[in-house]
Amino acid sequence: MKREPIELFMPPNMLKAKAGSGPGGLDMAAVKRAEQAMETLKSEFADWLADDVGVLVAARTRYGQQPDAATRASLLRAAHDIKGQAATFNYPLIARVAGSLSRMIGDLPESATLPLSLIDAHVNAILVIHKQAMQDTGDKIALALCTELDARVDELLPK
Amino acid sequence: MSGYRFDRFKVLVVDDNIHMRKLVTTILQAFGVIQIYEAENGDRAWAILREANPDVVVMDWMMEGMSGIELTRMIRTNPQSPNPFVPVIMLTGHTLIEDVAEARDAGINEFIAKPVSVKTMMQRLVAVIEHPRPYVRTGAYFGPCRRRRGDADYRGPERRSASATQQAAE
Numbered sequence: 161m162k163r164e165p166i167e168l169f170m171p172p173n174m175l176k177a178k179a180g181s182g183p184g185g186l187d188m189a190a191v192k193r194a195e196q197a198m199e200t201l202k203s204e205f206a207d208w209l210a211d212d213v214g215v216l217v218a219a220r221t222r223y224g225q226q227p228d229a230a231t232r233a234s235l236l237r238a239a240h241d242i243k244g245q246a247a248t249f250n251y252p253l254i255a256r257v258a259g260s261l262s263r264m265i266g267d268l269p270e271s272a273t274l275p276l277s278l279i280d281a282h283v284n285a286i287l288v289i290h291k292q293a294m295q296d297t298g299d300k301i302a303l304a305l306c307t308e309l310d311a312r313v314d315e316l317l318p319k
Numbered sequence: 320m321s322g323y324r325f326d327r328f329k330v331l332v333v334d335d336n337i338h339m340r341k342l343v344t345t346i347l348q349a350f351g352v353i354q355i356y357e358a359e360n361g362d363r364a365w366a367i368l369r370e371a372n373p374d375v376v377v378m379d380w381m382m383e384g385m386s387g388i389e390l391t392r393m394i395r396t397n398p399q400s401p402n403p404f405v406p407v408i409m410l411t412g413h414t415l416i417e418d419v420a421e422a423r424d425a426g427i428n429e430f431i432a433k434p435v436s437v438k439t440m441m442q443r444l445v446a447v448i449e450h451p452r453p454y455v456r457t458g459a460y461f462g463p464c465r466r467r468r469g470d471a472d473y474r475g476p477e478r479r480s481a482s483a484t485q486q487a488a489e
Contacts (some may be wrong), residue, residue, distance in 0.1 A: 167456040168464065171404045175328075175374055179448045182323035186441050187350070189322050194349035194437040201345055208338040233383075240381050241336050244412025244433030248342065255434070262412075 205249035206293070212242050213290055216258075220283050224276060232274065236265040242286065250295045256306050257285045264313045278312055285309060323448065325351035329371060332357050333364040333378035333390065334410070339435075343377055343410065346440050361385025365393060372401045375447065380411035380422070387411070388425045395426040395462045403461070404454060406447035410435065426462025428452065 216238040223231040242258035261282040265274060285305055294302055330352050334340045337359070344355050356371055358364035360382055367373070376394070380387040387409055395403050406428045411418070414432045422430055428451075429443040452463040 165457070168453055170451070170453045173448075173451050175406065175448050175451070178327040178374060179323040179325070180321075182321070182448070184449060186438070186445060187322040187325075190325065190350040191437055191441050193351075194346045194441070197345050197349040198342075198437060201342065211338065212336070237335075237381055237383065240412050241339075245336070245339060247434035259412075 202250070209242075209246060209249045209251055209254070209290060212238070212245060213254075213286055216242060216283060216286065220279055223274070223279070227273065229270065232265065232270075235274075235279070236262055239265060239282075251289065252297050253289050253294055253299070253302050253306060254286050257282055257289065257309060260306070260309045260313050264316060267317050269318070275316065278309075278316065281312070282309055322351070323444075325444075326353050328352050328375060329354040329356070329373040331355075331364060331367055331371070331373040331376045331378075333359075333361065333376065333382070333387065335359050335379065335382040339379065339410070342435060343440075346435070346437055347377075349437075350441070350444070361387070361390040361393075364390055368394065368405075369399065369401050373405065375406050375408065375444070377408045377410055380409055380413055380418075388422065391422075391425040391427050391462075406451070408443050408447070423465050424460065426460075428463050 216235075219231070219235040219238040223235045225231075239258050239262040243255055243262050246252070246255035246258060261279065264278065264282075268274060285302075289302060297303070325347075330347055332340050332343045332347070332355060334343070340357050340359070344357065347355055354371075354373075356367045356373060358367050361384055364376075364378070365385075368376070378387040378390060385393075391407050391409070394400050394405060394407065407426065408429045408431060409422050409427045410431045410433065411422070412433045413419075413422075419430055428447055431439050431443055454462065455464045
């Protein structure tokens with residue numbers, strides 16, 4: 161077994177020196193302030209998500225016009241952004257559909273062409289859920305649609 | 320008990336999505352952070368790092384151009400890095416175990432899987448304040464120690480000596 165030298169050391173904790181002794185755990189007063197700030201921000205979430213969906217639609221259009229590595233990467237970033245953010249913005253179903261789309265784009269080999277019809281099925285689902293402002297996860301039709309999209313992506317991806 | 324002096328922190332927020340930057344900066348401001356720098360890509364973040372030398376970096380993973388992983392490697396290993404020890408909190412939609420491992424191997428300190436919550440952001444900040452990990456330098460890695468806990472019963476070869484892949488090959 162080849163051995164390499166290992167250096168293990170603890171740098172000075174400059175952050176602790178700045179932060180002071182503090183509560184030693186969660187600063188609940190600060191958490192409460194931040195949760196109140198988030199409540200105020202929530203009125204903007206629908207508009208923010210609309211912007212992100214617009215970016216996704218534009219990325220889909222560019223990929224359709226010129227399907228190359230750059231437009232594919234843009235499409236993946238747009239889907240991935242929505243996957244991460246839609247739940248924060250109180251649209252968990254959109255997060256799920258965007259997760260399915262980013263899984264398809266990310267996991268299909270670069271050499272494989274992305275099926276536009278399945279991309280569009282995802283983008284259209286996101287548009288409908290957003291337009292109808294479905295913020296809960298109880299809608300049976302929407303859930304069935306999510307399940308179907310997941311299954312279609314499963315079929316497509318290499319086993 | 321009084322709270323942390325977050326007002327003394329300089330925090331750099333790196334995300335190519337303006338809404339996520341606003342969300343994170345809103346949370347940090349409510350915590351009390353005053354000096355917040357924003358960068359929309361890795362190149363701008365690198366410039367700010369060298370100009371402002373922040374105390375903490377909160378960054379997205381997937382960005383156009385330089386990714387958060389590449390930026391973290393630069394912070395840790397580039398000779399021009401102003402602070403190779405700066406705590407990096409990665410905020411990302413990547414949630415698979417192998418993603419966490421890749422981020423850890425790049426040298427991040429803490430990982431937040433989206434959706435973002437106030438409590439998680441506070442937990443990660445407290446982690447870098449109260450429970451900093453030692454740093455490790457080997458031929459293949461420089462960054463925070465990748466072991467969360469010591470395993471007193473482990474009797475195998477030294478796992479820090481190289482990457483897991485290399486050890487498996489050996």
